[in-house]
Amino acid sequence: MQSNAALEYDYSVAKLYMLTTVIFGIVGMTIGVLIAAQLAFPELNYLLGEYGTFSRLRPLHTNVVIYGFTVSGIMASFYYSAPRVLKVSLGELPAINALAKLGFAAYLVAATFLVISLGMGITASKEYAQMEWPLDIAIVVYWVIWGIVMFGLIGARREKALYISMWYYIATFLGVAMLYLFNNMEVPTMFFSGGLGAWYHSVSMYAGTNDALVQWWWGHNAVAFVFTVPIIAIIYYFLPKESGQAVYSYKLSLLSFWGLMFIYLWAGGHHLLWSTVPDWMQTMGSIFSVVLILPSWGSAINMLLTMKGEWNQLTENPLIKFMVLASTFYMLSTLEGPIQAVKSVNAIAHFTDWIPGHVHDGVLGWVAFMIFAALMHMSTRIFKREIYSKSLLEAQFWIQTTGVVLYFTSMWIAGITQGMMWRAVDEYGNLMYSFIDTVSVLHPYYTIRAIGGVLFLVGVFMFAWNLFMTATAGRKLDQEPQFRSPMA
Amino acid sequence: MFHWLEKNPFLFSVGVFIVIAFAGLVEILPNFAEAARPIKGLKPYTVLELAGKEVYKKDNCIACHSQLIRPFKAETDRYGQYSLSGEYAYDRPFLWGSKRTGPDLHRVGNYRTSDWHANHMWNPKSVVPDSIMPAYKHQFTNIADTETAYAEAVTVKKVFNTPYGPEIAPGKEAYEKYYKSVMLPEAMKIAKEMKNKDVLAKVEKGEIPEIVALIAYLNKLK
Numbered sequence: 001m002q003s004n005a006a007l008e009y010d011y012s013v014a015k016l017y018m019l020t021t022v023i024f025g026i027v028g029m030t031i032g033v034l035i036a037a038q039l040a041f042p043e044l045n046y047l048l049g050e051y052g053t054f055s056r057l058r059p060l061h062t063n064v065v066i067y068g069f070t071v072s073g074i075m076a077s078f079y080y081s082a083p084r085v086l087k088v089s090l091g092e093l094p095a096i097n098a099l100a101k102l103g104f105a106a107y108l109v110a111a112t113f114l115v116i117s118l119g120m121g122i123t124a125s126k127e128y129a130q131m132e133w134p135l136d137i138a139i140v141v142y143w144v145i146w147g148i149v150m151f152g153l154i155g156a157r158r159e160k161a162l163y164i165s166m167w168y169y170i171a172t173f174l175g176v177a178m179l180y181l182f183n184n185m186e187v188p189t190m191f192f193s194g195g196l197g198a199w200y201h202s203v204s205m206y207a208g209t210n211d212a213l214v215q216w217w218w219g220h221n222a223v224a225f226v227f228t229v230p231i232i233a234i235i236y237y238f239l240p241k242e243s244g245q246a247v248y249s250y251k252l253s254l255l256s257f258w259g260l261m262f263i264y265l266w267a268g269g270h271h272l273l274w275s276t277v278p279d280w281m282q283t284m285g286s287i288f289s290v291v292l293i294l295p296s297w298g299s300a301i302n303m304l305l306t307m308k309g310e311w312n313q314l315t316e317n318p319l320i321k322f323m324v325l326a327s328t329f330y331m332l333s334t335l336e337g338p339i340q341a342v343k344s345v346n347a348i349a350h351f352t353d354w355i356p357g358h359v360h361d362g363v364l365g366w367v368a369f370m371i372f373a374a375l376m377h378m379s380t381r382i383f384k385r386e387i388y389s390k391s392l393l394e395a396q397f398w399i400q401t402t403g404v405v406l407y408f409t410s411m412w413i414a415g416i417t418q419g420m421m422w423r424a425v426d427e428y429g430n431l432m433y434s435f436i437d438t439v440s441v442l443h444p445y446y447t448i449r450a451i452g453g454v455l456f457l458v459g460v461f462m463f464a465w466n467l468f469m470t471a472t473a474g475r476k477l478d479q480e481p482q483f484r485s486p487m488a
Numbered sequence: 489m490f491h492w493l494e495k496n497p498f499l500f501s502v503g504v505f506i507v508i509a510f511a512g513l514v515e516i517l518p519n520f521a522e523a524a525r526p527i528k529g530l531k532p533y534t535v536l537e538l539a540g541k542e543v544y545k546k547d548n549c550i551a552c553h554s555q556l557i558r559p560f561k562a563e564t565d566r567y568g569q570y571s572l573s574g575e576y577a578y579d580r581p582f583l584w585g586s587k588r589t590g591p592d593l594h595r596v597g598n599y600r601t602s603d604w605h606a607n608h609m610w611n612p613k614s615v616v617p618d619s620i621m622p623a624y625k626h627q628f629t630n631i632a633d634t635e636t637a638y639a640e641a642v643t644v645k646k647v648f649n650t651p652y653g654p655e656i657a658p659g660k661e662a663y664e665k666y667y668k669s670v671m672l673p674e675a676m677k678i679a680k681e682m683k684n685k686d687v688l689a690k691v692e693k694g695e696i697p698e699i700v701a702l703i704a705y706l707n708k709l710k
């Protein structure tokens with residue numbers, strides 16, 4: 001059996017995904033800032049003609065940050081950490097290595113066509129599943145390739161027991177596969193109409209209420225298996241590695257893993273409260289959303305307690321700052337979600353800006369912060385260089401944290417204000433406000449949110465610069481750092 | 489406790505799959521057949537309306553508009569009768585949306601006219617001065633993809649038994665016949681209501697701009 005030190009890992013695929021993380025991050029979040037600003041200043045809708053309206057750009061923003069930035073970040077972390085916890089290098093397995101690179105190529109092709117088709121308005125219209133059937137097939141191929149690579153690595157592993165991160169990566173693979181297949185069942189129209197119309201067009205296999213049920217079973221669990229499960233895989237690897245601390249409790253990780261797997265899938269119904277789906281399904285969605293606090297907080301608390309006795313690192317190491325704040329935002333977000341899933345609260349919150357507010361404290365505070373920390377940590381090992389600038393990292397942390405706080409506080413106020421105004425009645429029981437009154441009142445909050453977005457985007461540019469300089473100009477290291485990433 | 493399982497990736501994966509697949513089976517399947525039934529008297533969308541639904545999807549109206557009236561007095565006062573499951577039986581995909589930056593549209597056909605929509609889509613501020621909605625002027629020049637909409641009608645008739653008549657049949661010939669005899673007259677009626685000369689001229693030439701199809705669809709929402 002080979003020792004860890006003797007194994008030289010092949011990071012070529014991880015590097016490719018690092019690059020796309022940064023590119024898609026910049027593109028997706030720039031579009032995000034633009035559409036946030038459009039709500040405050042509608043003249044910005046006319047920058048790109050037909051292609052520049054809020055409605056056309058919004059799915060571009062969501063898809064590029066989810067499937068571009070986040071999936072790239074997850075894959076970079078996977079290709080870095082999975083070989084290390086399995087103690088096998090991609091370089092030892094030429095076929096698997098080639099397949100991983102082929103997967104990356106397929107990913108780039110699918111991403112390019114996704115951006116083009118969404119820009120043109122070619123869409124199946126289901127949120128976060130807008131791709132038409134040819135792209136769906138490309139994505140299934142990509143996912144199967146990833147599965148083969150993962151199980152190939154597992155098959156060749158030297159460390160027999162799968163580390164916690166691997167549990168979560170396996171769950172990501174299975175969960176997305178199942179959900180994606182069922183939600184994207186669609187019938188291409190060309191085959192049944194004697195070759196009429198656009199070749200890429202399709203109709204959903206399900207109609208109306210059924211379609212909504214399947215879609216939000218997907219929509220909610222895409223959040224589970226893209227924004228939660230793989231990010232937990234990332235924190236379980238990178239926080240102990242960066243801090244040099246052992247994971248606080250094995251039993252807690254076990255409980256949270258199986259608890260999360262079982263409970264998460266039930267909660268999709270909370271997107272459909274007060275809709276036309278049966279009452280009992282809505283109630284189930286509500287109840288399981290509240291129960292979901294347990295496994296979510298289980299993971300977060302396990303991570304925070306991992307820092308027990310070492311809290312001084314929080315002041316000394318910006319990467320620990322990012323990860324600890326990420327777990328804290330995860331706790332905030334997983335408490336906020338269940339609150340919104342309570343039926344009486346949902347009656348006010350649904351359809352308002354509180355929902356995007358909730359999404360963004362999760363994705364900016366938790367997902368993006370974890371990806372930044374993971375990429376910085378691995379850059380010192382991959383490029384064998386010191387992180388270029390600690391002060392830049394510190395500044396990024398505070399600028400982005402301010403941005404996130406501005407974002408979600410303004411959206412809380414906006415959402416609750418609008419929800420209350422929609423239902424406000426005067427002394428005779430008549431509605432007090434016309435719809436446009438409830439839009440005009442939001443202008444200041446939309447402005448604050450756009451400013452929050454700008455701050456976050458500035459941080460992304462600082463991150464990109466820092467990462468680029470680390471890779472090219474950071475001080476060379478003679479040996480791999482054991483724990484804390486060295487930085488200048 | 490579970491160490492043995494963590495050394496056996498195959499059993500581990502099977503375990504995970506069973507645990508995550510469980511909820512979908514219990515929560516989604518039982519009501520599937522019942523929820524697929526239309527309410528009495530519900531007619532499927534005409535092909536022009538389907539073409540309008542495609543414009544609705546293409547310009548992604550669901551980013552800001554819902555089609556789901558919840559059973560609260562504040563909502564039924566504002567938008568009309570709350571939504572019923574059977575009303576959506578021909579909606580593939582469903583277009584409920586998840587955000588109301590603008591008002592709900594599920595019954596917009598009850599209280600807005602073709603004329604109003606035409607003015608609103610050309611310049612929203614002309615009818616709602618404080619509106620933050622962008623103008624969609626390109627819908628007045630882009631030609632609607634009616635052939636794809638027709639292909640969709642043929643497909644749902646064949647695959648899902650959506651009750652269309654014999655005029656919906658596969659092939660170019662059937663489409664062209666339908667276009668001339670059914671779609672153009674339907675479009676003409678709306679173009680006249682719109683009071684927009686350019687649009688009317690286009691329809692008279694035998695072309696249907698996106699805006700005409702979109703308004704046909706919006707008028708159907710009742």
